[in-house]
Amino acid sequence: MHRQLAVVFTIVFVDLVGFGIVLPLMPAFASTYGIAPVAIGVLVTAFSLLQLLASPLWGALSDRIGRRPVLLIGLAGSTLSYLLFAAAHGFWMLLASRIVAGSMGATVGVAQAYVADITPPERRAQSLGILGAAFGLGFILGPALGGVLYSHSHSAAGLGAAAFCGANVLAAFLWLPETGQHLGRRRGTRIAFGPVAASLAATFLLISAFAVIHVSLPLIAQHEVGLSPRRLGMLFAFSGLISAIVQGGVVGRIAPTVGEARLATVGALLMASGLLLFPGSHTIGHLYAALALLSMGSAAAHPAILAAISRVATSQQQGSALGLAQTAASLGRIAGPLVAGSLYGAFGHAAAFGAGAGLALLGAIATGFIPRSRLGAENKAAPA
Secondary structure, three states: OOHHHHHHHHHHHHHHHHHHHHHHHHHHHHHHOOOOHHHHHHHHHHHHHHHHHHHHHHHHHHHHHOHHHHHHHHHHHHHHHHHHHHHOOOHHHHHHHHHHHHHHHHHHHHHHHHHHHHOOHHHHHHHHHHHHHHHHHHHHHHHHHHHHHHOOOHHHHHHHHHHHHHHHHHHHHHHOOOOHHHOOOOOOOOOOOHHHHHHHHHHHHHHHHHHHHHHHHHHHHHHHHOOOHHHHHHHHHHHHHHHHHHHHHHHHHHHHHHOHHHHHHHHHHHHHHHHHHHHHOOOHHHHHHHHHHHHHHHHHHHHHHHHHHHHOOOOOOHHHHHHHHHHHHHHHHHHHHHHHHHHHHHHOHHHHHHHHHHHHHHHHHHHOOOOOOOOOHHHOOOOO
C-alpha cells in the first residue's frame, strides 16, 4: 500500500471508530434524559443535514487551499463534537454536538479527493475501495468499544471518542503531507455538473436504497425473527465486515477488467436482489444471506462510482466533485429512512424493502449513463 494511502486509511479508520462509539448510543442516551422520540429524530437528522450542506463547501475549499489543512480542521472539529457529547445533559447540548459533528465530519469527500490526488485514474477504484474498507472496519470496532464505555457512563464514551479523534489530529499533523497537486497552489476550478450528473443520481438512489435497512432491518429482525439487540448488532457488524472485504480486496481486482460503470451496475443489481430477499426472511440465516447480497452490492458500487466521478474531474476539481458525491449520499441517508418508515408503517415490511429494491434498480439504470471515457494526460494524478 502507498505510504500516503496507508496514512489516510489509518486516519479515516480511527475517525470512524470515534464516530461509531457515539452514534449508536445517541437514541438510548437521549431517552434517559426524557427527550421525546421526535426530538431524537431531530438529533439524528441534524447530523445528515449539516453534512449535506457542508460537504461541497469543504471540497471546494480543499481545492483552493489544499487537502491537508481542511482535513486537520475537520478532525479538530470532530474532537470538539465528542467533548460536547461527553458534557451533554440535555437536548440543546446534544444538538450542538450533532451540528458540530455533521459540519466537521463532512471532510469525508476531502479524504477521498486526497486519495484521488495520489492515485492514477486506472487504480482509483482500488484505492477508494481500500478507503471504504477503513469506514467498514472503523464502524465495526467503534460500536463495540462504545458499548463497553457506555456501560460506565455516556461521558466515558464521549471522552473515549474525543481521545481517538484527538490522537488522529496529532497523527495527521505529523505524518500527512500535502498532495503534490496542491503544494503552493491556491486556485480551484468548478466542476461542470453534466459529466457527473449520472454518477450523482446513482449515488443518491443507491445510498437511499441501502438506508432503507436502517429502519426496516431492526423491525423485521425483532418482529419476524425475534433477534435480541445484541444479535442485531452482530448483524450490522457482519454487514460492515462484508463491505470491508469487498472494498478492500475485491473491487481493485475487478474494476480494471470490467470498468467502473459496469461494476457499479452489477453492484446495484446485487443490492436489489438482497433487498427483495428480506421480506421472505423468517430465520436468521435468511437475514444474513439477504444482508450479504446487499452489502456486497453496495461495497462494489460505491467506490466504482466515486472513481468514475474522479475520472471526469481535473486535479483542481477533485474536492468539489467528491464533495458533491457526499452531498448526494447525505440526501440518500435522509430519504431512505423516511421512505422506509412511511411505507413500513402504512403497508408493512414488504413495501419498505420493495421500495428499496426499486430505488436500487433505478440506480442500476443511472449507472448505465456514467461516462466511460478515460482522462487525458493532463488530468492524471502522480503515480502511486
